[in-house]
Amino acid sequence: MHNPQLNKNGELQHLLTIEGLPKSNIIHILDTASSFVSIGDREVKKVPLMRGKSVFNLFFENSTRTRTTFEIASKRLSADVINLNIAASSSSKGESLLDTIDNLSAMHADMFVVRHAESGAPYLISKHLSDTGQSHVHVVNAGDGRHAHPTQGLLDMYTIRHYKKDFTNLTVAIVGDILHSRVARSDIHALTTLGVPEVRAIGPRTLLPSGLEQMGVRVFTDINKGLKDVDVIIMLRLQNERMSGALLPSAQEFFKSYGLTTERLALAKPDAIVMHPGPMNRGVEIESAVADGKQAVILPQVTFGIAVRMAVMSILAGN
Amino acid sequence: MHNPQLNKNGELQHLLTIEGLPKSNIIHILDTASSFVSIGDREVKKVPLMRGKSVFNLFFENSTRTRTTFEIASKRLSADVINLNIAASSSSKGESLLDTIDNLSAMHADMFVVRHAESGAPYLISKHLSDTGQSHVHVVNAGDGRHAHPTQGLLDMYTIRHYKKDFTNLTVAIVGDILHSRVARSDIHALTTLGVPEVRAIGPRTLLPSGLEQMGVRVFTDINKGLKDVDVIIMLRLQNERMSGALLPSAQEFFKSYGLTTERLALAKPDAIVMHPGPMNRGVEIESAVADGKQAVILPQVTFGIAVRMAVMSILAGN
Amino acid sequence: MHNPQLNKNGELQHLLTIEGLPKSNIIHILDTASSFVSIGDREVKKVPLMRGKSVFNLFFENSTRTRTTFEIASKRLSADVINLNIAASSSSKGESLLDTIDNLSAMHADMFVVRHAESGAPYLISKHLSDTGQSHVHVVNAGDGRHAHPTQGLLDMYTIRHYKKDFTNLTVAIVGDILHSRVARSDIHALTTLGVPEVRAIGPRTLLPSGLEQMGVRVFTDINKGLKDVDVIIMLRLQNERMSGALLPSAQEFFKSYGLTTERLALAKPDAIVMHPGPMNRGVEIESAVADGKQAVILPQVTFGIAVRMAVMSILAGN
Numbered sequence: 001m002h003n004p005q006l007n008k009n010g011e012l013q014h015l016l017t018i019e020g021l022p023k024s025n026i027i028h029i030l031d032t033a034s035s036f037v038s039i040g041d042r043e044v045k046k047v048p049l050m051r052g053k054s055v056f057n058l059f060f061e062n063s064t065r066t067r068t069t070f071e072i073a074s075k076r077l078s079a080d081v082i083n084l085n086i087a088a089s090s091s092s093k094g095e096s097l098l099d100t101i102d103n104l105s106a107m108h109a110d111m112f113v114v115r116h117a118e119s120g121a122p123y124l125i126s127k128h129l130s131d132t133g134q135s136h137v138h139v140v141n142a143g144d145g146r147h148a149h150p151t152q153g154l155l156d157m158y159t160i161r162h163y164k165k166d167f168t169n170l171t172v173a174i175v176g177d178i179l180h181s182r183v184a185r186s187d188i189h190a191l192t193t194l195g196v197p198e199v200r201a202i203g204p205r206t207l208l209p210s211g212l213e214q215m216g217v218r219v220f221t222d223i224n225k226g227l228k229d230v231d232v233i234i235m236l237r238l239q240n241e242r243m244s245g246a247l248l249p250s251a252q253e254f255f256k257s258y259g260l261t262t263e264r265l266a267l268a269k270p271d272a273i274v275m276h277p278g279p280m281n282r283g284v285e286i287e288s289a290v291a292d293g294k295q296a297v298i299l300p301q302v303t304f305g306i307a308v309r310m311a312v313m314s315i316l317a318g319n
Numbered sequence: 320m321h322n323p324q325l326n327k328n329g330e331l332q333h334l335l336t337i338e339g340l341p342k343s344n345i346i347h348i349l350d351t352a353s354s355f356v357s358i359g360d361r362e363v364k365k366v367p368l369m370r371g372k373s374v375f376n377l378f379f380e381n382s383t384r385t386r387t388t389f390e391i392a393s394k395r396l397s398a399d400v401i402n403l404n405i406a407a408s409s410s411s412k413g414e415s416l417l418d419t420i421d422n423l424s425a426m427h428a429d430m431f432v433v434r435h436a437e438s439g440a441p442y443l444i445s446k447h448l449s450d451t452g453q454s455h456v457h458v459v460n461a462g463d464g465r466h467a468h469p470t471q472g473l474l475d476m477y478t479i480r481h482y483k484k485d486f487t488n489l490t491v492a493i494v495g496d497i498l499h500s501r502v503a504r505s506d507i508h509a510l511t512t513l514g515v516p517e518v519r520a521i522g523p524r525t526l527l528p529s530g531l532e533q534m535g536v537r538v539f540t541d542i543n544k545g546l547k548d549v550d551v552i553i554m555l556r557l558q559n560e561r562m563s564g565a566l567l568p569s570a571q572e573f574f575k576s577y578g579l580t581t582e583r584l585a586l587a588k589p590d591a592i593v594m595h596p597g598p599m600n601r602g603v604e605i606e607s608a609v610a611d612g613k614q615a616v617i618l619p620q621v622t623f624g625i626a627v628r629m630a631v632m633s634i635l636a637g638n
Numbered sequence: 639m640h641n642p643q644l645n646k647n648g649e650l651q652h653l654l655t656i657e658g659l660p661k662s663n664i665i666h667i668l669d670t671a672s673s674f675v676s677i678g679d680r681e682v683k684k685v686p687l688m689r690g691k692s693v694f695n696l697f698f699e700n701s702t703r704t705r706t707t708f709e710i711a712s713k714r715l716s717a718d719v720i721n722l723n724i725a726a727s728s729s730s731k732g733e734s735l736l737d738t739i740d741n742l743s744a745m746h747a748d749m750f751v752v753r754h755a756e757s758g759a760p761y762l763i764s765k766h767l768s769d770t771g772q773s774h775v776h777v778v779n780a781g782d783g784r785h786a787h788p789t790q791g792l793l794d795m796y797t798i799r800h801y802k803k804d805f806t807n808l809t810v811a812i813v814g815d816i817l818h819s820r821v822a823r824s825d826i827h828a829l830t831t832l833g834v835p836e837v838r839a840i841g842p843r844t845l846l847p848s849g850l851e852q853m854g855v856r857v858f859t860d861i862n863k864g865l866k867d868v869d870v871i872i873m874l875r876l877q878n879e880r881m882s883g884a885l886l887p888s889a890q891e892f893f894k895s896y897g898l899t900t901e902r903l904a905l906a907k908p909d910a911i912v913m914h915p916g917p918m919n920r921g922v923e924i925e926s927a928v929a930d931g932k933q934a935v936i937l938p939q940v941t942f943g944i945a946v947r948m949a950v951m952s953i954l955a956g957n
Contacts, residue, residue: 041746042690051363051365052362052364054391065741068722068745072745075720082390096601099599099601102618103597103598107622108360108364299743299744302745306745370684371714401710401713415920418917418918421937422703422937425940426707426944
């Protein structure tokens, strides 16, 4: 079956999801990203790889943090960036998503970075572009509903590779609200593809989706058992809007049962790393002492995230 | 009488309205735009014509779409663009329009792109700049009240010339809410100046302004008669806020009487083109089959719109 | 005691406040700014001093005007600017100020321009950066609470020096709501440091803070006495939100007692200059005839403000 994010030479045409993305494409992105990591330290943090290209940040759902990372990545590649907060614009004028896309595409867009509350919106856009003969325009999924957040997944893989070198002997635990997390979904697909032998999901039964076992994931509702001897801990953000919901008693309750404390971290391997996609709820899913501790690699994740996004964008623009 | 948008050599100093703009200036803009159309297809879509110039997008009325076209045009000319959503800023602090202009002008602005709900605001600004010895700053009207939307009018002319070559043997119909449309007004002035022998206005009596006949326009309330043998159909957007008003029964009613359907399109010449300034209300003023059909040139209008705005801005900056 | 805004060579590391800033640093900024004033008149208004640097405009409090001046200054220095309106973003997601700073810093930020409603926020940020080994990132205070607005103070000094040459023989009056004004505070520190022999504060008793005399300021509640023979008048903006408060009877009342009219201006020296940080409330703190009159240097203040901000940013980026 044809993978909609690859062109006929197997090169990346869009980045929509890590599910089904061949290992070689993932490795190529990570390798390309390493060459960009050092650019951040240079006097002049720019390369001319996308000079004169027009990148549109289409944020149908507000996310200043993610939008900022793509904006910086674009500018360091010398692209022209246009930020469109679509919630506040044409869609309120009753224009359809695909009419908006056609219009921006007619302005000679080169790339759409799409954030949308609906799962599948970036896929719909890429399909429309291909159906209407506009396949020179590239789509990057910057988070769609509960579905996927592939650049977050890739930067997590970059971070793990940076600290652990080899994926094939690791135990990785993902902790928290797995059910609503596109980050968890992207990470699980990436870890599996890269050959991680044991991926664990830890959380209360109400926040664990069905079907995890079929994806090759070991499920734990007891965090003390789940963290035993792991190499990597990926904490998930507990969404504020869930906290008052029926699925959870309270933020304090959650911290008591699933918060990553210094004591619990001691259950993992001594050199285990702690990751978090941010923004953190200190005292809800993670203790401040852990967030700021020596095993935390949360800020390096951010730094690598810029490099990974530069890699994805420059690879797409080159294909 | 002195035309406030021309300097004493008859060159464009500001673009405020198409009314009274000499034919030679219009032709010069269209000719300059053709040289920019091809830039969109280049690997590096930039020319250095406005490098180091400061363009301020002053949007006193929100319009993401129009703001985006000017932002892209500016960036492709290598200008520095600063977006100011004025509704949300100083004017809420009680500062007057002209104080805001003086302040931005003191920051060495080179060009103001102005969108305002009040008719005449861009003219007021240009007059103030000239009265206070700041005539090196240029003003582009990006839509003022019901008055004018000259760059839309110019891109419409570019589109017609592209497909029809010669203006002097055409019949052009403008359909819909003529009364509230600055696009209609700008188009009528442009078509007349360029020598189009027959311009028609089609709409319900409540949405037709008085004085059309004096402008040389033939008025039709029956769309089936009005579309007969026309070469160009310009559909107007029906503003949401009008739909529930007293002037119109309902959107469905409007579509029944004035919507452009496949059947009605067949009344026009077989090679007639269909235009729309966007964003479209599919099923209100235009049927989807027509909007996506072979005679529609709605997306090329968008493409030409960038080139026309680049032309206007670079001509102004050069004078 | 160590001055947190200077590095160990006494060079500017951050610009947090004018209080305690050595005279030599102030003079260095003003001298550097003069070299930038002429850039505004050039054909290409850009210098490559900050090419490839990433400047983040962190506005925790909305201020389009100040944000615009820093955005223009950054672009004319060829920096990449990212505007973050933080009120509307992560802080609503419950992320702490310092976590936001750490994240942006991990994206290889070079400079934070910070506007915050809380006094001391920029200092807190600079201290955190230094405590966590990130002192290569520079902080510019763009206004914090009632505390300081150092770039406004510096551009006021630039303006006074431009028109009066020598500070050591001047009488300067600051008029209006001294109590709530960070501009007044910054100006008083700057004027004192630069050797102005007489600084006056004029306002109603309810809007005069205690401790002015200890800062070497002469206090007047009668404007007619306070303006007598002054060389420089700095009018302050009366905040809308104060006008309906208990501290003041009404805007009309204020104008009657403290508004700068043509008659009152005549009490000052004949060559006195009139300054205002903007945006002005015409008819509240200043009469229109004065604001637009020959002695007003309010628009030159704006022009010099861009040059002063370019000076501050380029000096910081160079250290």
